[in-house]
Amino acid sequence: MGTAILSGIISSQGSGSGTQEIDLLPTRFIACVRRPESEDAIRSKLPREAPDSTVSVYVKDNCAAAREADVILLACQPHLYKPLLLESGICTALKGKPIISVLAGVTSNEITHQLCQTAKTESKGVYDTDAFSVIRAMPNIASAVQASSTVLEIHPRPQLKGVIATAHAIFSCVGTVFTTKPGNFAACTTLNGSTPAFFAMVIDGLVDGAVALGLSHTEATQMAAATMRGTADLIMSGKSTLDLRYEVACPGGATIQGLQVLEEARTRAVWMRAMAAATSGQSSLKEGLKMSRGGF
Known part of the structure; x- marks a missing residue:
């Protein structure tokens, strides 16, 4: 770091x-x-x-x-x-x-x-x-x-x-x-420090799906990363995640069918548990658990 x-x-x-x-x-x-x-x-x-x-x-x-x-x-x-x-x-x-x-x-x-x-x-x-x-x-x-x-x-x-x-x-x-404030710092540590690895996993899954559909790994990675960056820019500009989803997923369309698969897999609950696990895991870092390459 x-x-x-x-x-x-x-x-x-x-x-x-x-x-x-x-x-x-x-x-x-x-x-x-x-x-x-x-x-x-x-x-x-x-x-x-x-x-x-x-x-x-x-x-x-x-x-x-x-x-x-x-x-x-x-x-x-x-x-x-x-x-x-x-x-x-x-x-x-x-x-x-x-x-x-x-x-x-x-x-x-x-x-x-x-x-x-x-x-x-x-x-x-x-x-x-x-x-x-x-x-x-x-x-x-x-x-x-x-x-x-x-x-x-x-x-x-x-x-x-x-x-x-x-x-x-x-x-x-x-x-x-x-x-x-100090009381929220552990959660912020996960949200700031750990989530780049989480987001990389999201991109990995999307890229694998795109490769299975015929795209090359390189072009799929670049497209997925650029789309994630653009989505983040929209949210930072003030657009809510709910509005963003509704604007992209039209009734009866292809996107809502993909979202249905994610909801059935309880994807949001999985991310919530990942946040909680990474936050609680911070306490072990100072107790001698050795890390490599400077990550946490």
Whole structure:
């Protein structure tokens, strides 16, 4: 996810399509990795127009990167956040800086609590939670093509207003930004972060059906994706899903016969259960369930 966000931000700056909040945007980036080979993987995914001087990659040196940075994007795998925040010197490096977490299933309070516990151990004193400014954001993989839907967690604490403004500016570069209260963030994580995989499955099924009817896989995929994008644009313009269905499915027509099959299969109930399952599954991510490829 971190690489997708980085790629999208750099692309938006190169194309001039970024946010109006230009003063809040970073101009230099530091990526932190655990293995030397990860640097090559990151650079291979960055836009061609990104100069090497724009992006530095630090290997096993999180504290140095945090000391040098003005804004922190916490984008490790959720089960790794505690070891990261236990590193010697990390609290001093992070104190007073905007920390934006994109960790699924890990609350901002949990991150703040871990930082305070680490700081207390290191300094033999007590750290106030106000020493750390943490908010949550959940973009999705479409950040890489500047088409993400990102939700930001809104807090009433006055000291977090600047962090929220910075996060809004950053994620506006890679798509549309929404806000929500902490209690709704888990559902938003699924709706924003998980559903690209759900939508891909929908397209897979439609494409297989089209291939069975004679289309090539390539043309069927392009048509289905373009149609999904157009449908999303109609909904974003204000058209309700109910009106959209009624306009397409005329009485006695072919579309309503297809919809009948979907209703008989209780498709909407299946999507509701999938949303619930993915949301409840977030709690296991921070308990040591290892993920690969940076997904969740």
